[in-house]
Amino acid sequence: MSSFDEFDAFEGASLSARAMAARPMPYLDELNPAQREAVETLDGPVLMLAGAGTGKTKALTARIVHLLNTGRAQPNEILAVTFTNKAAREMKNRVGRMLGQTVEGMPWLGTFHAICVKLLRRHAELVGLKSNFTILDTDDQIRLLKQLIQAANIDDKRWPARMLSSIIDGWKNKAWTPENLPASEGQAYNDRGPELYAQYQTRLRELNAVDFGDLLLHMVTIFQKHSDILAQYQRWFRYVLVDEYQDTNVAQYLWLRLIAAEHKNICCVGDDDQSIYGWRGAEVGNILKFEKDFPGAHVVRLEQNYRSTPHILAGASAVIAGNENRLGKTLWTEAEDGDKIRLIGHWDGEEEARWIGEDVEALQSGTRGKDPKSLEDMAILVRASHQMRAFEDRFLTIGLPYRVIGGPRFYERMEIRDAMAYFRVVTSPDDDLAFERIVNTPKRGLGNVAQQKIQTCARDHGLSLVEGARKLLELKGVGGKGAKELQLLIDGIDRWRALGVQREVEVPLNDEEVIDDGLTRTTTTFNSAQEALTHIELAEVILDESGYTAMWQNDKTPEAPGRLENLKELVKALESFENLQGFLEHVSLIMDNESEDTEEKISIMTLHAAKGLEFPVVFLPGWEDGLFPSQRSMDESGLKGLEEERRLAYVGITRAEEVCTISFAGNRRVFGQWQSQLPSRFIDELPEDHVEVLTAPGIYGGGYGAAAGDFGGGMQSRMQSANTYNSPGWKRMQDRAGERGISQPRESRGSVIDLEAVSSHSVGDRVFHQKFGYGEIMEIEGDKLVIEFDKAGEKKLVAKFVTAADDVPF
DNA sequence: GCTTGCGTTCTTTTT
């Protein structure tokens, strides 16, 4: 390793420390006393316990700025870790804004994974990898494990690869390599776990690949085994900041502790009450024992909440108080009273979606007394993603624009992964997994048998799969159509590689740029050359000549146009990168996809995805025992699981600024089967004084109007008893209501009828819909179309969401 | 080798 020259090259931050020291510090005046304390205590270990909505990011960024301003550290001497790319981006932006200018050189502000990739590229050889290793995603991981499982003669029905993958993941999260795996883990995966883990790691090394967990595990291993290297980083990173510390797992914890051991200037920010990633290996224990790990730690509590009204805060506090193991914080606010938390029960999940849809429209139009609210300011937070469907269906029907956050991610879609596998085959010759993925996509007549032959041939000659296939052709190991097609593919790969290399030869590297690139030594940087293909053109050529694009063009399934659209988007995304390698690297780490669309939409997401966000109006549907708290969580982790669920409830409620509506349904379809549900035990924990119970239209046959109090005396007295919802009586009443079938779906009111959109359609027309595919119009009702879809059956949809079948872009 | 249809099993949460 060649000393720390590269670090010094991060002169990038054009401001010198001394220049900054002279700058004024107006940002300090904007902080409350607790925040200020957290910002100004620069030396030694600091634990910032920041409750929900207490200005944690503000304090964290102010601290970075303060470090720079006081000349304590250069921008590249600060290590600042977050969990999500979004948080990293946000922090970068805010630091820039606070400094009043853009800071180029915060190279070590990023996610755990992104930072570890940077480090690991530099030291790859110490764990038997080359620095251009590829990062496998879960899909590749599973396929690889499956191969190993089958090779070991294990029935992968009884012992699925997914299971092994999660076991290995768990081990990696705990920083256990195959060598130091505790004996107590011996019986995992039917006693074969440890042995397969070792095989898997060996195979990864052969493929010059790592999985997500390896990024941290390898770095911890390197730090532990090479004290000289560790010492360099310990000296280099004078200040360490960690966001969401309660989410760190053991590997991350060890990594941080090793790095911070020298200066001990580590500032961890977190909230034990918001620890919701235990299932992913996060250890709340890390934050609970911070003071033991770092003696003399300065603990600062941020307790003034700037987000929610008192009722909402009181509700959240009461729920979380049910947990035993807490560091304990008391949130308070100066905000005015506002609305109580609203609680409402429904007949079933569809009714719940219908009611929320109407309430959203009422809030939007201002019918509900207050100022009209934008859809952007509203969110529906669910426990499990399958709950989203009821809302999507309903909103599609009434024409309410919505956005699902964190759904199937762009880069996880089949067509995107296929396309990227093609890129990978071209850029990294040994990427067997990528080759496997694309040999027979599109269909080339190379089925199992042919693929087995390629595998065998490659293994016998110690070659990669591409080379193995070439050899096989030379030896005439395959015949007929398959041989011809395989030859075409190999020729194609050669040609594409040449097209990529051609540029490299014609346009020599610019030395400075390579250094500037920091630690990624192998990254090549091109200047734009007119005569050669750009990587974007290359990508297009690959997708074209391989027949991949054609495959989807000829595909008549409803998803095909969408997939082509996605491929176009993929190519467009290439524009912001200098070459294919850079792009692939980016993609393997960026798992969030934010599409910038301008239309106002209500957001639908899981509670997990909502952490760190806030909305004026929040809906929390599905508060039923078994669903939330999740049965599985309680079965698997008992009281610990229940407490994590409770923290999830806390996270949910504290997302709301002004209006928080909790609801539950008496009946819900689970696995396609109707089940009657009991209200969540968390509902019993809500403090009566801060909750307003609304009449359930599904139970009493009223609508939103009835909920506003417009009903007869008999109902009124029922309402009184309903107010004692946290007594067994409430539950019994819910049960009883559940037995009486009531309330059929009613038509939504209030949405503006878009006749223009309807008029372009007539009964019998063939139409296309993004989600349901092709279908035929059976009936027109107002601005709604009743459509019989080929695949999805009959649906009633707002006209503006369907296009005439002929207009579908191909 | 590929397509189709049937049965099975399942759903938390994700960097």
Added chain:
DNA sequence: GAACGCAAGC
């Protein structure tokens, strides 16, 4: 109610 795996049939 869907997504996946498997076996049968083309």
